[in-house]
Amino acid sequence: MEIFRKYVQELFSLCPGKISINLILMVLLGTVEGIGILMLVPLLHFSGIVPAAELTSASNPGGFLKGIGSGLSLPTVLLIYVGIIVVHSGLHRFQTNLNVQIQQYFHSYLSLRLFQRIAYAQWSCLAAGKKSDVTHMITSELARVTGGTQYFLQLTASAVISLIQVGVAFYLSPFLTLVVIAGGLVFFTLMQTYVRRAKEMGIALSRHNRNLFFTLTEYLNGMKEVKSCAMEELHIARFKSIRNSIAQNFIRFSQVLSSTRMLYKIGAAIMVSIFFYSGVSIFLVQPRELILLIVIFARLWPRITSFQGGLQQVMMMLPAFHNLLDFEEKCLREKEPEGDGSWGMPGDLKTVRDYGIKIKIKQGIQLRNVSYSYHSHGTVDAVRDVSFFIPAGGITVLVGVSGSGKSTVADLITGLIMPREGEVLIDGVPLEKLNLRLWRKSIGYVPQEPFLFHGSILDNLLWANPNATREEIWSALRMASVDNFVASLPQGLYTEVGDRGTGLSGGERQRIVLARALLRNPTLLILDEATGSLDPENERRILNTLESLAGKSLTVLFITHRLSSIKNAHQIIVLDRGKVAQVEGTSMSGQESSPRKAAY
The missing domain is CATH 3.40.50.300 (P-loop containing nucleotide triphosphate hydrolases)
Structure with a gap:
């Protein structure tokens, strides 16, 4: 997990202000969404599903549910509900745009830093390597890191919002909430084998993409010789083989994701059944609380599934980020010596931008x-x-x-x-x-x-x-x-x-x-x-x-x-x-x- 720690550290150190705002937005979104769920209480009352007397029962601590929407007319409650949805949608839109900004800032920062280190690396180091490796790093691998950043921000948001909803559910029924949390943790633990497989596929994808860039670059560099000798079919066969390997890698990754979703859906059905039976037969949960808990967990379980999928995407991205760091480290080790500048640098000039400044050879x-x-x-x-x-x-x-x-x-x-x-x-x-x-x-x-x-x-x-x-x-x-x-x-x-x-x-x-x-x-x-x-x-x-x-x-x-x-x-x-x-x-x-x- 060291590479994951470095990734998070790089991301947060780049734009701490934007990420802090993003975290605040996540908390607000979770809070607003929780309030929206609780607004179902007066709606249940107006619909006659839950009598008003039940809102003051002993199982309702402090009359918490009674205070929600009491004294309000149905149109007022509906207007409040619509207002909550409008606020939630606005916050979600703002957060989505902020996520894109963070993602693109991170991409620009990494690409510029990588290019600078390539530019200032010793010529002998770059000449000895493959030019296709440089292209592969600054395009394919960097694009994967950028895509993984989007998934990382999404799963972070899912985690924060889920924690808030779990808090609301825990207030309504601690025991049932613990049952669901325990079930979710069991499923999450069982799914870790799929996370490891996703990381292995990420390593394979980096290798296949590198070979693909090399094959394409070699053909373009030697295109005249290839055509002169009528060797196009050989290069087409190589390209086809590598591209098929990439396709198979993505198909396997899709199978991993679909298997994860399928298992989570089955798990959700099992958990709902256990949850409903326990709520009605064991814990004797009141209808109003049972309905709210069902709504909460119906929204919470897909977030757990989304979190698992996002984690797999991030794990598949991490090998690309690891390769970027290794390549940067190589360029830093092979950085050109700058000299002490004690001779040949006029005055206090620190950078060489004036094309008229030359070192005169006197001897x-x-x-x-x-x-x-x-x-x-x-x-x-x-x-x-x-x-x-x-x-x-x-x-x-x-x-x-x-x-x-x-x-x-x-x-x-x-x-x-x-x-x-x-x-x-x-x-x-x-x-x-x-x-x-x-x-x-x-x-x-x-x-x-x-x-x-x-x-x-x-x-x-x-x-x-x-x-x-x-x-x-x-x-x-x-x-x-x-x-x-x-x-x-x-x-x-x-x-x-x-x-x-x-x-x-x-x-x-x-x-x-x-x-x-x-x-x-x-x-x-x-x-x-x-x-x-x-x-x-x-x-x-x-x-x-x-x-x-x-x-x-x-x-x-x-x-x-x-x-x-x-x-x-x-x-x-x-x-x-x-x-x-x-x-x-x-x-x-x-x-x-x-x-x-x-x-x-």
Whole structure:
């Protein structure tokens, strides 16, 4: 029950005021409903079912029933009864709306908190997992928690109102009330096996939904390969199998709920029979009290049934809430180090919102004895004992075959991953001591596989710099040698690029992503095979642009597998099997430097 306690604690800590009001409304609803039942007394009198003399009998303590409606005419009693129903309906409407507010606030709070923890988790943690798991958590599991919250609020209301009605019944006939309560507790205890089964089905549902999201995401990610190989039927079969498992799980859960309702109805019939026999033959309950008790318990027993059903729904939801907490805890454990911010953060700036603020590279970037492995045991290093220096304001080319560690070096410099051994320094300051977000906002990055968001070309450019002017946008497009292409499009900057930029060719995507990186006005530009999809003419234009920009507060790291890609580099570093094989180049003063000197 620890997870249930955490759930209730989370819910109440979020909006204690609204939940307190909700509890007050539950008490008022129960009280009003109890008064409505007691108003049956004068109605029984006016109908002649219960003579007035019986209202003053010895079995009526203190003449309690006599005082109800005494001296009132039938129209007045009916008007009071209608008024009670109006008040009850109004309170119930207000409570229903309040429940929805609590439910949606809870959903928004959990979803935002989860997304923030995902956003600030280390890239290596998220990249190693399944993207479908993230989607599954923030959609399916969170939706189940929200639905379970509705059931929790409903069963809480049922419990409070039932307690008030039990109090009224206990005043009228303590013994009969205890008999009914005992019977209800017996049935509730016997039904706990169904509660446990509901929780097991909730665990199974989480597993099936996770597999369903994974199957769908994998198909969408590999849709081109699937269609190219005509493998649609394989993926359809997988999807069908998982969906059938989900359907069977819901059918079994429905069977559990229907069995519970059936047993409670049978139990209700048994309890009514015992109740009626005991009231008439054993306890000699007066007709007026017997009628009121029958009305009370006729309304109370369905609430007990509803409480049992709501409890099963909540138990089925709890595994989803448990999964959310586990996933959040994982993201918190893998939260990105923020650095102490003692270097690179101007003034009293606490958050990085000003896109004009950059970390200027005055000396250069140094990797000192850096090793990194993508495997936790660290037996196979992507880079091993790597040391070199990237001078500020120059063009450094990082060359190597596929798998030599070039992209790993780029991720180390951006701080997406941290070295297992050694350190990365910016102007002599260890990267972990920088404000990482400010450092990354100072970087323009063009990855090996260029990514565009689903939207227009303009949307993608403004994502990098929301404050950019039209002149700055077109200047970045010109530097990326894509201005003529964009201008030739019927909708120009407003052209939709499609999901992940699939509406454009590889070369067009690559150049727009480069323009987006340049629009950030970075102090460090990292190009990871950024010209691989370009024709020779556009590649030459872009390289000429980079050569003209280098030295003007811009440092360029050009990653390629072709040594001939750029000829006027200040430095060339060759990687081979994760190690530095060779360093050649000239210093910023233009003098030749030996490989050893260039490396440090």
